[in-house]
Amino acid sequence: MQITFKLYATLGDLLPSNAVRNVASIDVPEGASLNSIIDKYHVPRELAHLVLINGVFVCDADRDQSGMLKEGDVLAIWPPVAGG
């Protein structure tokens, strides 16, 4: 299934070549866990700090679970960042 994959800040370079700015469309197997996608794109797990599906945070414990994603979802990941 197709999802939108976004990697920001220092992770931006890890996106596939079809990415425009920080956004790529990727194909993932049905039931893929978030960590399987994180690993596939070589995002170091300790830098996958802020992991959001459609803007909602997914905690560490749920990232190995399958079925978190559905067709058309947006998965966005940041390393530890802050501002203000």
Added chain:
Amino acid sequence: MSWTRKLLRVNLSNGTVTEEALNMQWANDYLGQRGLATRYMVEETDPACDPLGPDNKLIMATGPLTGTMASTGGRYSVICKSPLTNAIACSNSGGFFGAELKFAGWDMVIFEGRAASPMYLSIENEKASLLPADDLWGKSVWEADKVLRTKHQDPQTRIACVGRSAEQGCLYAAVVNDLHRAAGRSGVGTVMASKNLKAVVVRGTLGIGNVENPEAFMSATKAGKAVLAENAVTGQGLPAYGTQVLMNVINEVGALPTRNMRETQFEGAANVSAEAMLEPRKSDGKPNLTTNGACYACTIACGRISTIDRTHFSVKDKPEYWINSGGLEYEAAWALGPDTGVDDIDALTYVNFLCNEDGMDPISLGSTIAAAMELFESGAITTAQTDGVELKFGSAEALCWAAEVTAKGEGFGRDIGLGSKRLCEKYGRPEFSMTVKGQEFPAYDPRGIQGMGLAYATSNRGACHLRGYTVASEILGIPEKTDPLESDGKAGLVKAFQDATAAVDSAGLCVFTTFAWTMDDIAPQVDAACEGDWSTDRMMEVGERIWNMEREYNAKAGLTGADDNLPARLVSEPANVGPAAGRVSELDKMLPEYYAARGWTSDGSVTVETHSRLGLPG
């Protein structure tokens, strides 16, 4: 001790400059900077005074760690009663001015009265004098800085100055130091100009020789720097991307207030983000961001130094703006961008330069322009007021025009200079004003980040993110992640952030250290520098004392629990998109919990018990 134990009292009405001993009992109770200066305000001013009259005072205050080798130990604050909110104002700035004031041997400068004609204060170590500034009046901060540098002929001189916006009565004028660092919020620059005080020029060569336990201080500050360097946020994220890294984050979580807070996500956010600032532009192949920069002694270096595309309409005929200068920080970028619906990064950078050049708070300016755009689109104002300009959401040209006329106080710029609340009242649509206690909101929508709604409503200086930055926990997971859409537990969180921040703001340190440091990292540095024992608990107690003192000052200024509110839009119009869609701020639920956590009455007054537990004045 790291206090110099001396303050300068400058009476502008009679032209005297006198040295005075610092009240060390108060320093022990309130630490320095924000806390200590507010203690002086409580003692010396009538909270009901006219903020722009001679009875208001303006204090430039350092903290005990200002000027030391502690990381970020270069901060100073400007404290007075605010003309924007009628509440206590305290605006914190970095750069190098604060440290220089300390090197000259002064913990703080208290300005009182009003000069008969424009003056500036010159400080060279113990020598301080008031000098005429008639030739500087009418000049921008940048122009005045040049003239003062030529006069003083010392490249190490540090200058804090107000611009034309302050002289013209813009109610959110800033005090700008080191050309692009600002005590930005609540109109502290307006108060300075109301006293006919244009600038403070300082040169100090006395250094810092009064650290209580130098050896312990060396090791505590070294340990602190190691924590900052090893932390991914303060060691890598902030130097590389600055605060602007938040633009895409806050948009993604659906809490990016858009078009005067009518919406909660902005389609153009990526165009004005930290990532966009690094992209090479078409005209010259250079990115917006030239480099990062640091304030005095800072090992984080989050500052942005940027250029504007020389072919951009805003500057193509103005080579004076083809320079490297202070670039976009997140709050400024949000107010000038998403809140006005403008996604043109060069227009935003240009307006940001104008804010530095003429001393305007970019948050209040952007939010007020956003309110003006809504007034325009609703027909409450027309091209008759705007000199023919179509003041519409999304128009970069309109944004630049509005900033230019406000900087100089020309035409409709005088109305924009009133701030969002007074502007919207003047044109009969008060509901368009996105303010608390008359101060404009920063860049987080309280419908999508519940704790921030409570933090805004209860902030002692009106809507403000820096008084209790629960975004750190609710969105960024610092120190631990909480659910931004959940209001349960936020009262305690807001109180903890508010108290800790009040202590940090009184120490001379930058609040950004707290993305890595806890109070356990900060207290040993204060403890080694200052006389007495400064534990984590004592720091938190000092923070709580300061918070309650500010609250009592505001109560005497006429503010009540009824002022702890949010605009109707945020409590009754649900967020339109994103994770918070359908939600409003649950302020009504959080506020009573917060009052209880504070030990206040159900209508938000400090109780006698809390007052005496904290040893508050009066």
